[in-house]
Amino acid sequence: MKTILNKKYTVTAIMLAIVIGAFVFRFYNFSDWLYFKMDQSRDAQLISYAINDGPMMLPLLGPRAGATDVGKGFLRLGPAYYYFQYLSGVVFNSTAPEIFAYPDLLFSILAIILLYFFARIYFSKNISLLISAMYAFSFIVIQYSRFAWNPNSLQFFALLTFFGLLKFLSEKNFKRKIGWLIVWALGISIGSQLHFFGFFVLTAISGCLILFHSQVWQLQKIKDIFAKNILRKIAVYSFVFVSVFTLIYSPVIISDVMKKGENSKNFITALFSKAKEKTFGEKLSKNFSENAKYYCLITTSFCGEGEPFDSVKSALPSIFSIILILAGLILAGRALKKEKNIGRRNFLALLFLWIGVFFIFTFPVSFQLRPRFFILVFAVPFLLSGLVFDFFQERWPKKAVYFISAVAIIIFGLNAYGTMAWFSEMKQSQVKNVEINRTLILKTKDGVTLGELQKASDFIYEKRKIGKDVYYYVKPEHINPIKYILTQKKDPAFVYATLSLNENPNAQYFAIIPSDTEPKKALEKKYAVPVEILSFQNCGQISVYEINFPGRNISKNFRFNKKYSKTDRLFWKDVFGIKKQTIKEDEELTSDINMNE
Numbered sequence: 363m364k365t366i367l368n369k370k371y372t373v374t375a376i377m378l379a380i381v382i383g384a385f386v387f388r389f390y391n392f393s394d395w396l397y398f399k400m401d402q403s404r405d406a407q408l409i410s411y412a413i414n415d416g417p418m419m420l421p422l423l424g425p426r427a428g429a430t431d432v433g434k435g436f437l438r439l440g441p442a443y444y445y446f447q448y449l450s451g452v453v454f455n456s457t458a459p460e461i462f463a464y465p466d467l468l469f470s471i472l473a474i475i476l477l478y479f480f481a482r483i484y485f486s487k488n489i490s491l492l493i494s495a496m497y498a499f500s501f502i503v504i505q506y507s508r509f510a511w512n513p514n515s516l517q518f519f520a521l522l523t524f525f526g527l528l529k530f531l532s533e534k535n536f537k538r539k540i541g542w543l544i545v546w547a548l549g550i551s552i553g554s555q556l557h558f559f560g561f562f563v564l565t566a567i568s569g570c571l572i573l574f575h576s577q578v579w580q581l582q583k584i585k586d587i588f589a590k591n592i593l594r595k596i597a598v599y600s601f602v603f604v605s606v607f608t609l610i611y612s613p614v615i616i617s618d619v620m621k622k623g624e625n626s627k628n629f630i631t632a633l634f635s636k637a638k639e640k641t642f643g644e645k646l647s648k649n650f651s652e653n654a655k656y657y658c659l660i661t662t663s664f665c666g667e668g669e670p671f672d673s674v675k676s677a678l679p680s681i682f683s684i685i686l687i688l689a690g691l692i693l694a695g696r697a698l699k700k701e702k703n704i705g706r707r708n709f710l711a712l713l714f715l716w717i718g719v720f721f722i723f724t725f726p727v728s729f730q731l732r733p734r735f736f737i738l739v740f741a742v743p744f745l746l747s748g749l750v751f752d753f754f755q756e757r758w759p760k761k762a763v764y765f766i767s768a769v770a771i772i773i774f775g776l777n778a779y780g781t782m783a784w785f786s787e788m789k790q791s792q793v794k795n796v797e798i799n800r801t802l803i804l805k806t807k808d809g810v811t812l813g814e815l816q817k818a819s820d821f822i823y824e825k826r827k828i829g830k831d832v833y834y835y836v837k838p839e840h841i842n843p844i845k846y847i848l849t850q851k852k853d854p855a856f857v858y859a860t861l862s863l864n865e866n867p868n869a870q871y872f873a874i875i876p877s878d879t880e881p882k883k884a885l886e887k888k889y890a891v892p893v894e895i896l897s898f899q900n901c902g903q904i905s906v907y908e909i910n911f912p913g914r915n916i917s918k919n920f921r922f923n924k925k926y927s928k929t930d931r932l933f934w935k936d937v938f939g940i941k942k943q944t945i946k947e948d949e950e951l952t953s954d955i956n957m958n959e
Contacts, residue, residue, distance in 0.1 A: 376491055377478060384474055384498035387781065388467055388507045393460040394813030395788045397509040397803070401425070403842040405510065406462050407849075409444055413451040418935040420448060422617035423625060425512045427558035427632065437628040438931075440555030440614045443512040458850065459812055459843075463510035469518035470507030474498045476518065477741055480525045481748060484709040489748050489755070492766070496744045496773050501663030501780035502733060503740050505803055516560050516737045519553030523564050524571075524712055531575045532705035536595075540602060547603045551610035558632070559723065563738050567712070567719045574711045575704070617932050640729060649728035653721060656736045658683040659802070661743040661773060663780025679776060683743065686769070690746025691717070693753050713749075716742055733802055747773070792902040795877040808839075808876070809903045812847075815840065817901040818874045819847040825897065825908050826856065830870035835861035835885070840874065840904075870908075877905045885909065 398406075405425065412419040423438035446465035454461050474494050481490035497503060506514050526546030533539040550568060554561040608615070618625050640648070658665035664679035691714070698710040720739055724731055747769065754762040784800035791798070791809040798809040826832055836844050841860055848858055861871060873885055877900055885893040889911070896908040935941070 373487055373491065377475065377494070380491070380495050380498050381471060381474060384504075385471055387499065387504050388470060390785070391788070391813075392463070392467070392508065394792065394811060394816075395508070396460055396463055396812040398459050398812040398815060398843050398846075400839050400842055402459065402462070402510050403846040405444065405447065405512075406457065406459055407842070407846055409447045409451060409462065410457040410849075412448050413457050417448070418938065418940050419933055420445065421931045421933050422613040422937070423931055424555060437558070437632050438625055439512065439558060439561075440611060442552045442555040442610070443515070446515070447510070459510075459846065463508070466510055466514040467507055469515040470503070473518040473521055473741075476521045476525060477744075480521055480528075480741075481745065483525075483528055484706050485748050485752060486755075489751050492751065492770055493744045493748045496747065496770065496777075497741055499774060499777050499781070500660055500740070500744075501777045501784065502659050502736075502802065504781055505784065505801075506734070506737060506740075509803075511734075513557040513560070513734045513737050516553055516556045517740045519549050519556065520560070520564060520738050521549075521741060523549030523553050523568065524716075525549070527568055527571060528705065528708055528712065531572070531708055540598075543599055543602050544606055547606035548610065551607045555610075555614075557734070557737075559735055560738055563720055563723050566723070567715050570715045570719060571708065571712055574715070575708055613934075616937060620932055620936070645725055645728045649721065649725050649731075652728055652731045653724065654680065654684060656731070656733060657687055657739075657743055659733065660736060660740055661686065661747075662776040664776060682772065686750060687743055687746050690743075690749045693749045694746070697749070713742070713745060794900075795903055798903075808837075810840065811902075812843075814902040814904055815843050815847055817899065818904060818906040819844055821899045821901075821906045821908075822858075822872050823848065823851055823853075823856065825872070827870055828855075830868050831866055832856070832858040832870050832872065833861040833866075834858065834872040834874060835888070836874040837876075844874065871910060873907045873909050874904055875907070877901075877903060881905070881907050881909075 408421065421441055421444060424441040424443050425439055427437045427439055443465075447462045450461050450464045451457055454464070474497060477497055478490050478494040481493045485493065503517065506517070523546060526542050526544075526549050530539055530542035530546050533542055546568070550564050553564050614625065655665045658680045661683040662679035664676055665683070694710050694713050698707060698714075701707045701710060716739065724735060727735075750769070751762070751766045754765050758765075780800065787796060787798065787800050787809070788811065790796045791811070792813055796809065798807045801807050801809060822832060822834060834844065845858075845860075848856070861873070873881065875881055875884060881898070882893050882895060885907075891911050892913045894910040894912050896910055898905055898907040
């Protein structure tokens with residue numbers, strides 16, 4: 363196998379095949395099966411202003427950090443995620459919902475390529491390719507690559523952070539060292555803006571690896587640091603890193619200066635927010651079980667929440683994953699004791715820090731863990747598998763191929779099963795009501811996708827009557843998505859709002875409800891007045907109805923349309939004193955943080 367891979371262009375061809383296959387799995391029915399919930403529609407609406415009216419409408423801060431309690435206001439991440447979405451909208455000259463998911467799709471593909479080069483720091487070409495392939499076709503990795511959400515691209519920027527740092531620490535040439543320092547700074551500066559949890563984990567792991575590399579526990583090493591030439595280099599490295607970090611974080615800094623440190627205060631408040639009242643033992647036990655469960659999910663596609671398999675079938679993949687990961691850790695420790703090469707030692711140390719630091723940071727929130735937290739460690743099980751493969755290849759060079767092939771086939775097979783089961787579920791959900799088991803990423807497991815919401819919106823638009831104002835009822839998590847899709851019609855004569863029984867004599871009513879719900883009964887219970895069904899269309903998990911209230915008393919004023927409050931964000935137009943339209947955010951969206959989580 364090594365001989366084959368040594369041939370010119372062979373590695374490139376294999377990697378190209380992996381990337382093409384991964385792209386097919388990620389892009390298959392991408393638009394119709396896209397998750398477009400409250401968070402996604404809110405972000406799309408915000409960035410669409412900038413696409414339509416220019417970059418001065420870009421915000422200085424990013425999405426809210428949903429798992430935090432700051433009491434007053436909102437703790438917001440940096441805006442890097444929004445700027446990627448803006449670039450996508452500009453490149454494709456569109457504000458269609460799927461356009462805003464393209465950056466996450468792109469970074470998921472780039473992560474596969476980057477993982478190969480990352481693995482090559484320690485592994486051979488064949489094992490590095492296998493690691494990248496297993497990662498590329500992991501069910502949960504694919505699932506997190508198929509919709510827009512600020513944590514999704516962390517899978518790329520976590521790798522970029524650690525790749526840049528490893529290269530920086532092992533590089534001898536000063537100029538190239540500066541180049542790798544910039545790569546590390548870019549990775550951590552952007553990655554830390556994608557998720558509040560990522561900010562701490564990436565920073566802590568980077569700091570610990572630098573301490574390990576410097577061997578600060580040795581007195582002579584500490585003395586060497588204070589040598590004149592070493593201090594000068596440290597000053598230059600610090601200046602470069604701080605410069606890059608400050609540049610990337612400049613919108614956040616400017617916002618905090620203009621708002622008198624509001625976001626920084628919220629950040630500090632969030633740090634000291636009280637976690638759930640559980641004992642140390644309960645948290646430790648829960649953290650072990652949650653980490654084991656989600657590492658199993660990453661490796662095999664089994665063991666996740668809502669798993670449709672019985673306990674026996676779930677136990678086997680769990681045991682397989684735990685054995686593989688523990689074996690990898692044992693072999694990493696064994697190799698670390700013998701390894702003399704600085705770059706390879708740092709790589710092995712990073713694996714321990716990656717798992718250990720992540721485990722420590724998940725401990726306080728062990729009862730609130732969700733799959734998105736584990737985006738930071740998506741690559742870890744496959745890198746540890748690589749250590750097992752490397753051991754067998756070193757110990758039994760001729761027979762190792764059988765063991766490696768067997769393990770790889772198990773991982774590929776289980777993930778293929780999980781992915782195809784999910785695709786089948788998605789396909790069925792477009793035409794009928796089905797039980798949702800394989801969607802493991804969101805709290806609201808209703809299976810409703812952009813394709814279904816688009817069908818419902820198209821029905822409303824086609825059934826509208828000239829001169830009538832459209833009012834629609836829909837579940838809270840679909841209010842803003844439907845509104846955004848209707849906005850894409852770009853029809854100034856089309857007037858619509860969320861449903862209210864009001865004094866408008868030109869009202870035309872619609873309702874979007876789950877397909878397994880009796881519409882007349884549900885709506886009459888909701889509004890306490892008789893309801894008449896005029897027409898309807900099944901859209902899959904949801905159905906849309908044209909309705910009327912024949913006994914409507916217009917003196918009643920049961921209002922259900924949303925109120926608005928001025929956003930707490932600052933935009934670049936505010937920095938430069940440019941007067942543009944006021945952006946508003948829905949009050950009910952601002953009061954309910956990240957329902958999708």
